Amino acid sequence: MSSQVAVASLGGTITMTGSGAVSPTLGAGDLVRGLEVGEIATLATVPGASLTFTTLLETFDWADEQVSGGAAGVVVVQGTDTLEETAYFFDCLWPHDEPVVVTGAMRHPGLPGADGPANLAAAVAVAAAPNSRGRGALLVLNDEVHAARWVRKTHSSLPNAFESFPGPLGLVVEGSPRYFHPAHRLTALPRPLDAPAVPLIEATVDDDGSILDWLNVGGTVVAATGVGHVSAGMAEAISRARFPVVVATRTGAGTTFRDTYGFVGSESDLIQRGAVMAGWLCPRKARVLLRLALGAMAPIEDVFAARGQVF
Secondary structure, eight states, rough: OSSSSEEEESSGGGGESSSOEEEEEEHHHSSSSSSOOOEEEEEEOOOOOGGHHHHHHHHHHHHHHHHHHHHSSSEEEGGGGHHEEEHHHHHHHHHOOEEEEEEEEESSSTTTTTTTTHHHHHHHHHHHOOOGGGGGGGEEEEEEETTTTTEOOSSSTTOOEEEEEEOOOOEETTTTOOOSSSSOOOOOOOOSSOOOOOOOEEEOTTTTTTTTOOOOSSOOEEOOOBTTTHHHHHHHHHOOSSSSSSEEEEESSOOOOSOOOOSSSHHHHHTTTTTTETTTTHHHHHHHHHHHHHHHTTOHHHHHHHHOOOO
8 A cells, every 4th residue: 555646647748759740659657757656557648639538537447546545646647738628527526535636748858948847746746745635636737736627728838828717726835735725625426337428519600509400419518608698599409409508608717697688598598498507617617527417317407506606
């Protein structure tokens, strides 16, 4: 039984090498050299955009096994393109007080100022720290500690690409995390039996919503304008939908409303048509949550009522 931090690698920029255009090649053993860690595993070697729910469930099972066996916490390394989504995936399911921390790199190892080693060292320190317990899944990059629920990638290439509303949960200072708020988390969802297909559709000007009629899926998330508004055509399509529809705001900040506007396609109209409002969850997090809820056969309205609000 180990009290050290377990580390798994899924690939991403932090693992990429090459003489020209780079691709993922390094494994977990290459990444952790010089760090005091426990068990390591290379569970995938792919860019972040190619990760699947199957791989994430396998990673969850591995992480669960490590903590159940005595690991102080778990670090998962992957590509930053989907890091905000996988962090939230783990956060929804993670049942332990020991943290699971996700990290990666914005600059590959061959570039000057490659940030992977520093990010990984900070993530291991966060995962091992007693004051990280009870915080669920955390994202660590650029010496910032972000809550999985709030973090978003807001720049395509800069080292400080990740931001949270209303700000980071804490900072890594002199090798240890310093948190601004006490630990708080929601009860974990059951591990899903499967992961039904859930596309993410963005509502736009002059959108008739007909794409919903073509879909054969478990559910869908509509990234709506403003506080949860779509065109009249999209509203009618939501009424016809044969699957659950969750409505989030595409704006990048703020919450969906429930009863301020009353026109066709407004938030109150969509609720009457059976749509579920995502609240404060961004469209990408809402998609993760809907897939997990459907896969666990959990009541969708209750799940989003609990996880889409600010307390």
